[in-house]
Amino acid sequence: QEVLVESGGGVVQPGTSLKLSCAASGFSFWKYGMHWVRQVPGMGLEWVAFMRNDGYSRYYADSVKGRFTISRDNSKNIFYLQMNSLRVEDMAIYYCARDDFGGHSKPVDAWGQGTLVTVSS
Amino acid sequence: DIQMTQSPSTLSASVGDTVTITCRASQSISTWAAWFQQKPGKAPKLLIYKASSLESGVPSRFSGSGSGTEFTLTIISLQPDDFATYYCQHYNDYSWTFGQGTKVEIK
Numbered sequence A: 001q002e003v004l005v006e007s008g009g010g011v012v013q014p015g016t017s018l019k020l021s022c023a024a025s026g027f028s029f030w031k032y033g034m035h036w037v038r039q040v041p042g043m044g045l046e047w048v049a050f051m052r053n054d055g056y057s058r059y060y061a062d063s064v065k066g067r068f069t070i071s072r073d074n075s076k077n078i079f080y081l082q083m084n085s086l087r088v089e090d091m092a093i094y095y096c097a098r099d100d101f102g103g104h105s106k107p108v109d110a111w112g113q114g115t116l117v118t119v120s121s
Numbered sequence B: 001d002i003q004m005t006q007s008p009s010t011l012s013a014s015v016g017d018t019v020t021i022t023c024r025a026s027q028s029i030s031t032w033a034a035w036f037q038q039k040p041g042k043a044p045k046l047l048i049y050k051a052s053s054l055e056s057g058v059p060s061r062f063s064g065s066g067s068g069t070e071f072t073l074t075i076i077s078l079q080p081d082d083f084a085t086y087y088c089q090h091y092n093d094y095s096w097t098f099g100q101g102t103k104v105e106i107k
Helices: none
Strands: A003-007 A010-012 A018-025 A034-039 A045-051 A058-060 A068-073 A078-083 A092-100 A106-111 A115-119 B004-007 B010-013 B019-025 B033-038 B045-049 B062-067 B070-075 B085-091 B096-098 B102-106
Touching: A003 A092, A003 A106, A018 A034, A018 A092, A018 A115, A034 A068, A034 A078, A045 A068, A045 A078, A045 A092, A045 B096, A058 A068, A078 A092, A106 B045, B004 B085, B010 B019, B019 B033, B019 B085, B019 B102, B033 B062, B045 B062, B070 B085
Parallel strands: A010 A115, B010 B102
Antiparallel strands: A003 A018, A018 A078, A034 A045, A034 A092, A045 A058, A068 A078, A092 A106, A092 A115, B004 B019, B019 B070, B033 B045, B033 B085, B062 B070, B085 B096, B085 B102
C-alpha cells in the first residue's frame, strides 16, 4: 500500500523560505515521478512542479519558477519542495502525488494528505 | 500553455438527477484529460483518465467522454455521496493543468 506523507508546513513571513518534505513508503519510490500540487483553502487546484524518477528532469509552473526547487533523495524515499522568496499568494495546502503516466497512462495514483503553508506578516 | 475552462462553476441538483460537467481545452489535447472528485479536507480522487477510462473502484454511474478540445463528465442518478467539487485536468508526461472546478450542491 503506497503511502505519501507531507511535512514541513507552517507559518512564515513573506520573503522567507520553507522546505516541505514528502515521505514515501510501501512502493519502490525510485521508479516513480513525483508532483507537487497546491490549493488555497476553498479554491481550486494548481499544479506546482514535477520531477522524473531519474532525479534530473524537473518542471515548474510559471508562478513558482525561479523561486521553488524540487529535489528527491531516492535513498531515503523523500521528495522535497524548497520554497524561497515566499509570497502571500503561495499560502496553500501543498500535496505531493505519485505520477502514473508511464505506468498506466493515468496522471496520478496516490496522494498525500497535504501540509498547510501560511504566509503572513 | 494549455488552459482548461470548466463549466458550470456551480451546479444545483437533486439525488437521482443526471448531471453533466464540461471542460474545454485551449488547444487539442487528444484524450489526455482526467476528472477528479474532491471533498472538503481531502485530497482529490481520480475518477476518469484518458478522457473516458473509469478508474478502478469508481462507480459506473460516472462516465467521461470527449477528445480534442471538448470533454464531459456525466454522473447518472446522482447519489448523496456525489455532492462534491469536480475538476477536469489536462496531463502529459511532465505537467498538469486543472480546470477551475465545479461544485455540485444539493438543490
